[in-house]
Amino acid sequence: MRSPFFVAIVLIWVALGSIAAGTVTVVDQAGREVVISPPVRRVVSLYGVATMYLYALGVQERLVLGTYVGLKPGSPPWEALVSVDPGLPDKYARTRPSLEEVLAREPDLVLANPWKDPGAAEEFAAFGVPVVLLRAEDVEGIRGATELLGKIFGVSDRAKRLLAYFEANVRRLADFVSERELPSPRVLFVGTRPLRVASGEMYQTQLIELAGGDPVTAELRGYWQDVDIEQVLLWDPEVIFIAPYGKVTPKDLLTDSVWQAIRAVQDKRVFKMPRVFAPWDIPTPESFLGLLWMAAKLHPELGIDVVAEAGVFYREFYGYELPEDLIAVVGG
């Protein structure tokens, strides 16, 4: 029989031990307690969205291997990312790296997403590598992930600044819209095909709402959904946004005979979202700019200068000066 006294001694011993070894216990976004020994110097990210947070927090040099968000070597986003991280070619993983590839980089920590990579935590725990599970898939998740990563990498101040920027924009847009009593235009968000649309449960829909729009697909559940053109005519969106990835262009919709019946096409309010490092509609820090870009398109009367905002954002959080060609993309 163990006495309470014995248990107390063990607990104190464990606590002292962890202080001596300098470990920190964090609760990740799957609710797991993870023991980490800072400073974390070598991190592997199996979650492309989380990878982008490391860049915004200025700790990209600690990333030793990572997946990205639809990044192709040699593409314009690749060149942009190389200019803030010359080590990119060596750490870029095209697909999810295997257990051995990850272990070969001798990581202190692995970042993963429990939905995309359900087995990751057990897989690496068996080799003594702690795994932090992140879910930066919506506004709440973004807040949690940013704070958590700030704590893990010892850059909490910068994480707070990044979140404050986001919150300030959200508040500013909400105030604008309510003060001026702006109407909410009906918005459709199109993906990699003209008839593939973002559902009501996706981050893109959250962005539309925060930007003062009325997402027509709010009722749709799940992930991307394929719809019939008749349904789009019924929704009759006033503005159409097209995801930055995929081959769909505004011209495809503007020149199609059947789409002519749609208000957004008649008014030529069909826009392809920009991409600098990662696409602006994915829940990475750059989506904070995506929000402003959407608001500028939905409510031109607000006079939001997306180019100026983007210039400040990339300079402050990435130390990156937008080149001319990207300024054209962002302002387009």
Add this chain to the structure above:
Amino acid sequence: MKRRGIWPALVLFPVAAVFVSLFIGRYPMGLGEVVRSLLFLGGVPPTSRALILGVRLPRALGAALVGGYLAGAGAAFQGIFRNPLVDSRILGVSAGAAFGAALALLLGIPWYLVEGFAFAFGLLAVFLVVLVARRFGGSVLVLIISGILVGSLFSAFLGLIKYLADPLDVLPAITYWLLGSLSGTRWDAVGKLFVVCVMGAGALLLLRWRLNVLSLDEREAVALGVNATRLRTWVILAGTLLVAAAVSQAGMIGWIGLITPHAARALVGPDHSRVIPASMLMGAGFLTVLDLLSRSLMASEVPLGVLTGIVGVPAFLFLFMRHLARGGGWR
């Protein structure tokens, strides 16, 4: 088992299905609008006219053609292989076409060439199968084994492509394509389906009399003066043309080619000269109805492959069981 009046009913089925499709959809339109649009009368809002003539009509016709081709090819394949469990997958056509489309999507080839790739690789797969089979005597068994081998090879390549594809843009395109859909079928697609396949469908309909001979034992066929291997090759090529065209337009729509011929046999008896046209008509009507459901049930489209399974399998299972209960065989 012959029944009077079955042929008019079989012809009426796809025609009625296409006609009804014009009246139903997510976008509310009055009967008058549809009728006036069809008769090219005035007084119809341009949106309604564009929807009926430019979207609903070509899509319904596309569904009918694809359904007819898949079912017709399935009936022909079942006949020449003397096996009720055979459909286009047995010869690797579907796997080849799927690989071709995925390859085109991975390489970022313009979308209008994706169909061409699917078509070419579907033909290539069957060409390989026939080549291998001929090398080893061309018996039905060798043909089926080489079909399974070639099909597996292309499936493995397809898996590799899916593994390499960008999960953000390319992989969804491949997955969508593999699930099968007639969404976005416009007149250009109907034109392609029609032109390419008149040859295939025509050939099958012309050869259908001789197919009965292939269902016999091979030695009996030779005794009747029919070159079984050559006839089989022609039927395979014609069927492949149909399947490759259907798959390249609408993606992988499983199952219709397998079970429709059984239903057709239940209605018109085992004679191939009847089974092939009956299968085509039933497949055409059936896929048109399913596609109508696919686009009008919910705000988002229900994948066609899902519907063919859920709605079709029980319905045809019933038909098939009844046929068996009455003592009918599969031939």
